[in-house]
Amino acid sequence: MNNASKSLRIAAIAIACVLFGATIAFSQTKNYKLFSGDILRFTVYMEPDITTEARIETDGTFMLPFVGKVDAAGKTLSELQESLYVKYDGDYFINPQINLRIIEYAQRTVQVHGQVGNPGLVAIAPDAELTLMQAIAEAGGFTRRAEERKVQITRDGEIVNRLFRLNPDSLAKQDMDSSDAQFKLQPGDIVFVPESLF
Template structure:
């Protein structure tokens, strides 16, 4: 992972050099040779424009629950499994209702479903329960007891839910298993039952693992913005993992007052926020047209990364930066002037660039060069 991030940063920085060289020296021809990869084929260049940031803006409005989840909740029925304990009441027949006496709970004296999916009941013997609803079990008991009891009146419930569970792990108040019961268990319900996610949790990317497949869900959008489309009906065997936010950071490098890492936490920062937290750009050495954000692309993309460029020679352009929301592991870089100096040292900088955490070292290296 560390090597891939190093490679991404190196390629991104090289692309910034090529972009800045073209934008600041029109018509110039660079005659030096480099052994680096053809960066222009590996990255996409995007200027940060009003149209770009507007296309990313989303109204902070909640969204209703999906039709799929509504249908699933309406059709939900709990089906009994091995390990469940059934509570069976036969009215007017206390010897069948509570043979262990009244001093013990229904979970202690109830009928436990065995590993083969059946339980034993007086008079009628083994009764199949696995995969059936309590109403289906009640009807079978009524039919079979009718041979011994006149018009039996029976009620069946689950005294202890032991058969089906979901697992919560990671940055939650109390990692634990939660039983699947007759009441449908949604993602919101599960998180609420363990006391919500910890402050150090990554609310933007939690993971639902089901049958060998993983789905990424934004708990932030669900809990903070009311986007109920993120909610899910949990199923037996689901694993819900809430990761830590320790890797939720951006690296700010180049001609800023305090280069380094900025943790994002659960609140997203804008480009302007990141520059401000780094002490602002160095007005003596920074190139106002060379503020770049290097962002890795999806592995399925033909391009390794996208490089976004912000030109703040007009100070009003900082308003665009205040609308450009950074993502975890973005690299913000402010180039130095003159750009020709950067072009000369880029081939020496690429093998030694390191991030995150040592951004200030790389700046010193460049100055030494």
Template sequence: MMKKALVAIVAVLFASEYLPAQDPSFRPAEQSSSSRRRTTPAQTNSTEAAPAPTRDDSSVAASRIMSMQSLDDVRPLMIGDRISLKIVEDPEKVLSLDVQDSGDIQAPYIGLVKAAGRTCKQVAVSMKSKLEEQYFQRATVIIALEKAVRSKFGPNMVPDDMGYVTIYGQVGRQGKYELAPEEELTVSQAILRAGGFTQFAKTKKVKVIRKRPGQNSITYEINLHDVMTKGRLEKDILIRPNDVIIVDEKLINF
């Protein structure tokens, strides 16, 4: 009996020496911090901000749209707006373009394109047609508003009382142009917004027809030749909403 008890005690002492993991006070040696980082690369410091991925900020607005059918066809673009533009078939990066004081954007391949007063979709459709005439068999043009002009009307609003000036005749682009309330726009500036005079424009007698409620219309003749070449700014009058500007063709004697 005593012999069996002695054997049991020896067995316990042997186990305590060679099986340390069974000792409640045993703690395995910890790896060094550098070793731990190497063996567990997925562990990161949650309080450390990860670096933001680099990207071209100008491409954000247009890159989210994949079809011309999805383009905005409600809000007309305004002078001072910034748009992002991409041609899907062109590998170049998305462009960030401002609507210039003339109302145009400087589009790739085709140059100046009227933007003010048109929606993103209307500008894109116009560009698509011109690009397919000369440069692409098929062109998919994506245009999106990147930054709206800051105005008293709000970043994404067009005032209800927005007026217009209509320009006919020998200018780059005949048409109807927005005239915001209290906007001071002269006749010469309106002509520049319409793309300037053509080669045969009668610049010395530009007509401005002004409608007057309850009265007959009044017609002014403005010598824009003197305004633009001689600096006679006193001859350049301010236009009003609903004015009509007519630039006649000058007579050429052969």
């Protein structure tokens, strides 16, 4: 293979990687459910005066010109954009070309305490899920004193009404079969790994 052909092949692979990465990023943004703390940029084509950047408040809403408070948390960008079109079309603009984008993601975290290597906050990546076992692994895994079969989760100030029984070997084996290990955490959850009495 001559140098020209080799260069073309490398360039083609690089372009494919960029396009693949862009496709993944688009898919993630498309499916992402908006969360309190996300900052959005709102624009309407040919209407620069109402361009707005706003943070979604703790009640799940944000403020926009003319229409005021808008529910946003829990919706995708496309769902929110459709609802805004209905609000603006006719009363304020004719067939408005509305664009929304996330300019900053909220920090979503859970707390992991007790008998783990590095107690503290564990971040949940945007448009991703975090399982109980993943959170414990991120927090440094179980200590020797951990009681792995009596893990507790507190959500919205209340203890989830069951004990999570985990197998420490799951951290190494990536055990996908245990429903307890794969329990999905939510932002704000507090995980506590107690100390074994024996």
